[in-house]
Amino acid sequence: MNADVTTAPLFNRIALIGFGLIGGSIARGARAQGLVGEIVTTARSEKTRTRVAELGIVDKVVATNVEAVKDADLIILCIPVGACGPVAAEIAAHLKPGAIISDVGSVKGAVARDMAPHLPGGVHFVPAHPVAGTEHSGPDSGFAELFINRWCILTPPEGTDPAATERLRAFWAALGAKVEIMTPDHHDLVLAITSHLPHLIAYTIVGTADELAQVTESEVIKFSAGGFRDFTRIAASDPTMWRDVFLANKEAVLEMLGTFNEDLSKLTRAIRRGDGEALFDHFTRTRAIRRGIVETGQDSAAPDFGRPHANLKKPG
Amino acid sequence: MNADVTTAPLFNRIALIGFGLIGGSIARGARAQGLVGEIVTTARSEKTRTRVAELGIVDKVVATNVEAVKDADLIILCIPVGACGPVAAEIAAHLKPGAIISDVGSVKGAVARDMAPHLPGGVHFVPAHPVAGTEHSGPDSGFAELFINRWCILTPPEGTDPAATERLRAFWAALGAKVEIMTPDHHDLVLAITSHLPHLIAYTIVGTADELAQVTESEVIKFSAGGFRDFTRIAASDPTMWRDVFLANKEAVLEMLGTFNEDLSKLTRAIRRGDGEALFDHFTRTRAIRRGIVETGQDSAAPDFGRPHANLKKPG
Structure with a gap:
């Protein structure tokens, strides 16, 4: 890599709206890598804002979303997906022309549908999902290494300026992530x-374990090393x-649930019938994916x- | 603890039938702690026996179950539960009077029913489940620390000599385990x-993930850090x-599956109806058990x- 490229900040000012596990990890990683000139953040609760200020990771903690986005070149919504539409509506009129606006939501179709109608023409909307x-959650839970060797999926709407997508790609790559671009619908199916x-x-x-009459909670906890604790x-x-x-x-999750239920019924039937061969065959096939x-x-x-x-x- | 008690071996000679993850961990732990005078082991496949001999963890590797149990004071079957009955039948006539015979199976009712009828009166049958x-599995996968702070459940049949149960308890405790005694039926429900x-x-x-048409195996692998990889x-x-x-x-698993399916239907319905409150309430309750x-x-x-x-x- 060219030293000039990696030492110059990718963005002069970024705004992180929300400072939980993901927002806090972006802030820590961006600062550690010198990716941005200035980090401004906000959070809905005063308690979180106070804690973020104490942590000393960001340059400025402000009280409102509107203040946070002022003059920002990159705005990332790090909040639950249901809040993205209303926040987009709130900040839309205050976005700097030419800014990139993104998010980190685990669902991409609904978020794009909720946010896009509010955004003015002069900004670049590039949804993302690391x-x-x-x-863990909350302002203390983040760490700079969270995204290393993990994938970040970008779902730029058709017609997005490729330069904006490329700048966001570079930002995530600098945080250690591998970046892939796909459509929102395919993203939602894959993540389902x-x-x-x-x-x-x-x-x-x-x-289920919590509500059983025959097995106490204390027993569930004691013997959880048999597999349950992983869940x-x-x-x-x-x-x-x-x-x-x-x-x-909803749609993609219900579709995957349908397939899962069919498969669970098949295995249940094999148990009921004492079909050891069917069980053995299934249990053998599932090892390959772990290896991958x-x-x-x-x-x-x-x-x-x-x-x-x-x-x-x-x-x- | 009294130094005399912990330095004298608990058993002069133990036989481990099977040398996978559990058998291999017992051997390593027992040797590290000086719990036994001599460890004799066998395994069904010649390849495993050769590897165990190479590893140099045990005193003697023999070719047959009958040879292995000769003069052993403690015999532990470390094999799949379906094999326990036939192996008990095979070794029964060769057990030393007064010996303790045990296993490590994840199911206790069926194993006791399969093994008990073959065992002669003069030996003590104390089923166990660490x-x-x-x-991982196989002769290389075990390690001496596997049982530390884990529970080992003993299910001695009614009428078992308490002294035999106590000796086996002491053995597992010396491997680092906490020991609990329960009935086979309750064990099978708890472990289900x-x-x-x-x-x-x-x-x-x-x-399910492996067989989807819409999502490739490569995508499942890449994006598995979203939760799937834990499974x-x-x-x-x-x-x-x-x-x-x-x-x-079978019975206990089918019973638990029934309850699980009801609960999954409830959450599925909440998703279908868009009932965010029901989802939120459920997702909040499940945190306590993790804390425990x-x-x-x-x-x-x-x-x-x-x-x-x-x-x-x-x-x-």
Whole structure:
């Protein structure tokens, strides 16, 4: 890479609306990499704004969305997808001509439909979705490395200025992400299976375990290392974010749920009939996809996600 | 602890039948802690036996189950649950009077029913299930620390000599496990929700993703960090072991599946109707159980299971 390109900020001023896990990770990464001249941020709650100011990661914390976007060259909405339309309406008249406006929402079709009608002609709308996260949320949860080797999907509407898309691509690449461009509808279908359905199922089974009459909560917790604990991590994700995802990506999620239910019925039937061969065949096929995920660096090769293990005390 | 108790071996000779993840971890842990005078092992395949001999972890590798149990004070079957009955029949006549015979199967009712009728009166049958594991299998996959802070459930049949149960409890405790005693039926119900259903669901969704026409396997792999990759770990578990688990614990698994399906239908309906409040309420309740699991040390408090993150390259 050319030293001049990487040391000059990509944007003079960026505005982050919302400072949770994703907003906070963008701020930390952008600062660590010197990608922006100035970072301005805001958050809905005063508590969050106060905390962000204390953290000292950004240049300015302001009280309103309208103040935040003033003179910004890149505006990123880092808020639940259901809030993107109303916030776009609120800030539209205050956007700097030529600015790029983007988001980080896990659903792209609905967000584009909600935001686009409000945006003035002179700004570039390039929706984005960094496929990265942890189960934590809030201003303290972000970290600069979150996006490294993760994919960020851009869904620029037809007719978007390629230069604007390229600038946003460069920004995400500098945060460590690999960038892919696709249509919003295809994004929503892909994420329905790789993210939304897994979350729904995890939320379901954790709820099921919580309400059983025959097995106590204490037993569920004690014996969770048998597999259950893996599901509790994503079922601890932010409820507002996920409520909005399911409302906004209803069609694709219901479609994937239909296929999942058919497959679960097939396996259930195999169990009921004692068809060991069908079970064995299915369980063998599912190993290949794990190998692909590990080989491409999308998960750790260490057993058990690399969870730490204590040492045995020496006897005697 | 009294130094005399912990330095004297708990058993003069133990026989491990099967040397996969669990058998190999018992051998490594028992040797590290000096719990046994001698470890004899066998495995069905010659390849595994050769590898175990190379590893140098045990004192003797023999070719048959009958040879392995000769003069052993503790025999542990570390094999798929479906194989326990036939192996019990094979070794029954060769067990040393007074020996303890145990297993590590994930199902306890069926295993006890399969093994007990073959066992002679003079031996102590104390079935066990260490609730611990990784997605790896084979003779190289075990490690001495696997059982630390994990639970091991013993299900001694009524009338078992309490001294035998106590010796096995002490053995597992010395491997780092916490020990609990329950009935086989209750064990099978608890594990159906904390282990068997999670595996079934993970196997299902990974299969679903693998067979979609609209989303390629390459896309599933790339964007798996959105949640899907968490499921692929347990769906990479040993197919033979899991086939046997579902065949052996059919009733309890089908019961839990019924409840899970009802709960999934409820959430599906909430999505279809756009009932954000119902979704939000459900997603909020599921956080408490995660907290319990982390607080009791059954999972790491680190975000994202503590998965490693690369560093950002410095710009310029």
